[in-house]
Structure formats: C-alpha cells, structure tokens
Amino acid sequence: MKISIKKDSLVTQVANVSRAIQSKATISILTGIKIAATQSGLYLTGSDAEISIESFLDKTNDAYDLTIEDTGSIVVTASLFNDIIRKLPEDTVYLESNEDNSILTITSGSAVFELMGQDGSQYPHLPEFDETNKIPLPTKLFKELIDRTIFSASNQENRPYLTGLNLTVQPTHLIGVATDSHRLSRRIIPVQIEESVIDFESFTIPKKTVTELSRIVGDDEDLAMVVGNTQVIFLLEHTIIYSRLLEGNYPDTNRLIPTTSSTDIVLNSEIFHQALDRASLISHQGKNNVVLLNIIDESVELTVSGNERGQVFEKIQTKSVTGENLQISFNPDYMKEALRSFGGIDVKVQFQSAVHPMLISSEEPSDIPHNELLQLLTPIRTHHTY
C-alpha cells in the first residue's frame, strides 16, 4: 500500500471508525484499525464483536486529495494511529506499508512515524449483505427517535434484550421503544416505506449501535437500513455500520401504557426539570434517591426529607392540575431524563395512583399522524412519615 490523502479527511473518518473499537479488546487484532487501499479508494474498518464500522473514501471525490500508488491493506493500533494523524504537521499525509505489511510508515512534513502492523488479511471479514430490501430512513427524525428513547434501555445483562432499542417497522411509521422495566420511552415517527421491503417487522438493536449511529450520521446525510435474521446494517453516505441484533422476545409494551388517569398536571418540562435538579441535590445525599410529589388542592409540591444532610421543599409552577389529590414518590434522575426528551415544551403528566406508572406526553399532540413521544415512569413505594 502506498497512498497520500488530505489529513482532515483521514482524521474525520478514522475517528468515526474508531467508535466501534475497544482499546482493551481481548481479541488483539480488534484493537486495530484496518486500512485498505483499493483501485477505487480507501477503506477504513473498526470493530468489536458486536458492531463494525467501515468508512470508504472514494478516489473520485476531490475533497479527499486521495492518490493511490499501490493497493494493499494493513492493521495498526487504532488509538495510536488516531492520535498520530491528528498531530501531524502538514495538510497531506503519506501512508506506505512494507512488503509483508508488518510496518506502516506515516509521513507528513518532516515527521516520519513507523508503526508495527499486521497484514490486512488477518482481519475478520465483514458479513455480506443484500441491498434489495433497503429501507430508507428520515435521518433527522430517526436520530431523534434514538436520542429520546435510548436512555431508558437497561444496562444490566441479565435480560440482554432490554439493553437495546426495539424497532417496529410499518409502512406508515416506525415505533422505537426502550425500557429497563422501571421506565419506558416510546417514540413513533412517520415514514413512507414500501411494504415489499419489510421482512422483519420488529427487532432489537444494541444500545451502542444506535448511540454511535446517532453520533456519526449527519442530520442531512442519506440513511438506509437493511435488516437480516441476526443483524442490521445502516448505510450512510460514506460509512456502513454493521451490528448484531439482540436475541430474546421483546415484551409487548403496548399493554403497559395506561389509558386512564385519576390526576393530571400540565406544566413546562424545563421548569419541572430545574426543580428536580435542585431537589436531587438533597436526594443524592441519602441512601434512597427519591423525591416526593404532593398534589393537593391544585397545588403541586416537591419534597425531599428524612435525610441526614438536610431537606428541600419547592412549590412547582403548573399550568393546570385536575383530578384527585395524590402523594407519589419517584427517582428524580429518571424523571429528569424523561422530561429532557421533550426539549422544553409543556407536558402533561398523568397519574392513576401512587403505585401505578406515570405517563408523560406532550401537552399539545402533533397534527402529523404517527408522530408521538411518551415516557412512562414507575413510582417508588415508600412509607411517608408526614
């Protein structure tokens, strides 16, 4: 391999690909990045066992200033390569491997690095896939679907299928659900998908895959998805993200969402968030991270007490309070994340009782069909001393 390329282009794509790579991977070659020059351009690949990211820099794209003198491929330590190219002195980078691909020489200006490498043929092959049933996705809305749900996914490996985003594909809409069984986030977005390309109606994608996808894909970039039996592939403009799917039957979450309520409050999500932020300063000091919401005679009060460091009390500004009086306790950090997903708009919080989940939704439902966000949060049962 012998190529030259514009530093900035290389830096950006190496950073994207490196997101898949775990520097402490037990399979030593997976700590590396694969750099492969072909007649058509430069492929960069990074992977852990779960997710693989491949970027392609097309030789015909003038923005890259890419010249390929010799083809070939080599694997070098990703973190070190990443650090080195960012600090090179000149705008152009020259990469050259020796005959047996055991050394990569990186030259820029008067700086010459020689990195130990392995031949690219040692690197695991990425799976083949068939683009026929490619599902186009509305990029910006799909990123929003990820960002407003994925925080509710579980971090615990005892039920692995809860550690991801469950996606249901319909011709008119996509439903994204994440839950750790204490809370649940559901975002529905409108799409137009030909029924013929929908092979797999519902599947669960690992948290890391969708989080990295959301970070890598630009808001205006084309995005499509290919779903297989055990894997999903996201096609970006210059990058392909391969990921395994999570096994296990995702629970039917529709039946969890309450359809009635006995108490409703309407308030600004940001104002409620700020009050919880203050109250959690005290709740974090105690053994139980819990706040109490006291809805009484159309007034809403937030309290943390019974803590050795102190207590806090705040009357919350609301738009309306209807229904029965209620005292309910919950984890303020979970409620803060749920509220943040509404981006500052007014929300309706609906309660059935002190032991049933709270439902948070937009106060003004969208005019667009199949455009909906809801958050569900289970209360914490406590014995109140007041």
Add this chain to the structure above:
Amino acid sequence: MKISIKKDSLVTQVANVSRAIQSKATISILTGIKIAATQSGLYLTGSDAEISIESFLDKTNDAYDLTIEDTGSIVVTASLFNDIIRKLPEDTVYLESNEDNSILTITSGSAVFELMGQDGSQYPHLPEFDETNKIPLPTKLFKELIDRTIFSASNQENRPYLTGLNLTVQPTHLIGVATDSHRLSRRIIPVQIEESVIDFESFTIPKKTVTELSRIVGDDEDLAMVVGNTQVIFLLEHTIIYSRLLEGNYPDTNRLIPTTSSTDIVLNSEIFHQALDRASLISHQGKNNVVLLNIIDESVELTVSGNERGQVFEKIQTKSVTGENLQISFNPDYMKEALRSFGGIDVKVQFQSAVHPMLISSEEPSDIPHNELLQLLTPIRTHHTY
C-alpha cells in the same frame, strides 16, 4: 443569622473560598464552609490544614445587594452549599439560621432548602497578622512568575521543601524558583519594595497556595503579601489567603545553573513543542518515556526508537545551531512543560554534554533589568544502539 444577597456574588465568592476545602478532609468541620454575618458584611471561610481562604462581602458595596437583618455564623457542608446556590431559581438568596445554628434555611423563589449545620464558634480561628510589613506585588507579573515555575515543583513528600515555590525578595526584584531535582524553573520579575518591609528574604510557599492564588486573583486586582516566621498571607481586594510555609533549607540553586555551553541551538519554542508532542506519542508506549535529540552538522533530529509499537523520526526546524555535535536524551513531557512557559517565542537551548543539564532561555533577553525566565532540564542517561 438572617441575610439576603445577590446570588451571583455569593456563587463567585463561595467558589473562591471552596478552593481551600477538601471534601474528604478527616477533620469533619473542615469539609464545611463558615458563613458569618457581621454588622459590616458577610465573611465566608474555607480551610484545609495548610491553606485557609476568607472572602469578605462588604455591606456598603451595592453590587452585592447585601442586607443583614441578624448577625451570626454557621458552618454547612461546602460542596452541597456550593451546588445548591448555583441552581437556585431567583437572583436573590435568603439565608437564615435557627437559634442554635444547627439548621441553615436557604430560600430563593419557591425553593426552600434546610441544611444541617454547626455553630460557627466550632470553626477553627484564623491566625492574627500584622499588616505593617505588607509587601505590594505586581499582580499580573506575580501570577506569571507562579505559572511559569510551579510545574517544576516536586510532588513527592520525602523532601517537602521541594513541593513549593521558593521566593526570594529583594528591593528591586523577586526570584521565584521551583525544582524537583530533575528540572528547575526560575523566573525573576522587577519590583519596587521598600527595604524596611523585607523581614524574611527567602521562604517556600506550598504549591497549592500559589496555584489557588493564581486562579483566584484577577489580573488587575490589588495584591500584597505579609510574611511571617511560619506563614504567608496574601491580601486580595475581597479575599485573604492564609498559608503555612514549607520547612527545610531550600537548596542554593544558583550554583546549578550552567555558565558555559559547548552546543547552542536557537529555535521557536512552539515548533519544538509540537514535534515533542508527536514524538511523545511513541515514547509513551514504551517502558522509558525518553526521546533522543541528535545534533549533527547543524541539523537537529528528534528520535524515539527501540519501542515495540513503532518509532518516530523528525528533523526539527531551527534558527541556528552552533558548537559541537551531540546526542542527548530526555523526558519529552518535562521539555514540553519547560517550552510552554515561553509562550511561543524563540528560545535558546544550551548544552554542555550528554550528561549535564540543558538550559533553556529566551533568545532575546529582556531590556528591563531583573526580568528573566530560565528552565533547566537534566538529561536521561541511556545506552544508544545507533
């Protein structure tokens, strides 16, 4: 105590005072901040055993909007108080303690916090001092003296006197020296000090004291120093910093500074810094964090080799090279810190031999008398295989 005050003023001064406080202090009351309201204003105090910081918010200063209804003092957990006041909803903060100063009530808008506290009389007393022999300091230059030397102070407690900044006070100049015995930084700044106020010619101030002083004092703020037998006091406009001095005889560092050289190179400190930054990416991978500088026939080359991850070679751009050829090895991180203290100007690096310290100084000495910065760095002895 019962007062009201502008939130921003309180936040700023609490943050300053909190710099002295260690949240894991073993003396429990020292994890607290003392809040004391007197007829003249509000005193805030924080301390660890070594350094104490006291800020005073004067009632007559309109900027603070300070009203004092009842005097008194209370100690509350500093980190929690700090977090709470920053998140309060309104611009005005009300602080009120109960009769026995066991609870502090913090009110702002509809948020009411009650923090457990201790009576202010439990807090250790700050030492008395005599302002007669107050030494005025040029604030900006003195901060520069600190910032350009203190990184060379030792972090090792086996020779405690090396863990600080040694200051020598003369009527015309101040000399600041820090050394960990591997490297030495010396900054001399011009001053005008009456001989009569100089009681203690040379003393050593703990690293934390000067670092915090440099962060807290504004470039244009008045600054003065009072030196005692065992302590030094810095007087800022609204804040007093008390610190113990380090015991032990500081070495005579003048005799360490070489007066002759056999090889001199002149180069831009920033260009040299960047090349070392690159080379250290490789040296950090190996057991020994060391780079080799090869000065040969007016050319200067930087190399790291003998490392399992790779090697690097870079020819350094210089302004001039004079004297004998030389190979010398050193710690690139120490050299980077030394170079950074020159802020990008051209420097002269002077060598005696591969085993004598290197001297780094400005290429263009200052026109102003007693205005000088020099950095000394001991080489690492290695066996070169090339």
